[in-house]
Amino acid sequence: MDLSDINSPEMQRFYSEEQERAMVNEMVAKLTSECWDKCITGTPGNKFSSSESSCLSNCAQRYTEMTMLIMNRFKSMQ
Amino acid sequence: MDSFSHSPSGSPSKVSAQDLQNQLKSQLAMEYAQQFLETVRGKCFEKCITKPGSSLSGSESSCISRCVDRYIEATGIISKALFSGQK
Numbered sequence: 001m002d003l004s005d006i007n008s009p010e011m012q013r014f015y016s017e018e019q020e021r022a023m024v025n026e027m028v029a030k031l032t033s034e035c036w037d038k039c040i041t042g043t044p045g046n047k048f049s050s051s052e053s054s055c056l057s058n059c060a061q062r063y064t065e066m067t068m069l070i071m072n073r074f075k076s077m078q
Numbered sequence: 079m080d081s082f083s084h085s086p087s088g089s090p091s092k093v094s095a096q097d098l099q100n101q102l103k104s105q106l107a108m109e110y111a112q113q114f115l116e117t118v119r120g121k122c123f124e125k126c127i128t129k130p131g132s133s134l135s136g137s138e139s140s141c142i143s144r145c146v147d148r149y150i151e152a153t154g155i156i157s158k159a160l161f162s163g164q165k
Contacts, residue, residue, distance in 0.1 A: 005095065014099050018106060024161075025110060029117065032156045036121060036149065044125060044145040048152075056152055060159035 035059035118149050 005011065039055035048056075126141035127134075 006098070008095065010095050011098070014095075014102075018102070022106070028153060028157045028160065029113065031160070032149070032153045033117060033121070035156060036152055040125075040148065040152070043141055044122075044148040046144060048148060048155075053155055056155045057159040060156045064160065 031060050031063055034063065118146055121149055122146060 035056050038059055039052055122142050122145035125145050126138050
């Protein structure tokens, strides 16, 4: 492989796959951080209480729902 | 980077696309791990070291282990909540 091959179709495919992976990673990391702050209010225990784990899961789902709402709100302003 | 260096004769040294991809992948994995470590450190410092003393107490260290475990678990719960619905 020489330098021109770093832009080969095969490598392009690899880049977009990795880009997507990075985006997913970033989103999970951001949401985990936000929801951790909201849902885990006490000192971390040996396991999550059921209210903590359902809070985390709800938090992630509401966050995505909210993203949609905000996007629609912006769209309606155009 | 070594794999891109040219030999004196001018012919580029050969590295397969697979090698390059593997190399990039491991660099990315390192980067992700680094970021994760950074986040967990911040979160658990906040939770467990509320009043820094002259040394780390036993209860602080055990809080840190639990905090790390829970943060990893939380990451799993979040990604399941995001992606298991539509996959």
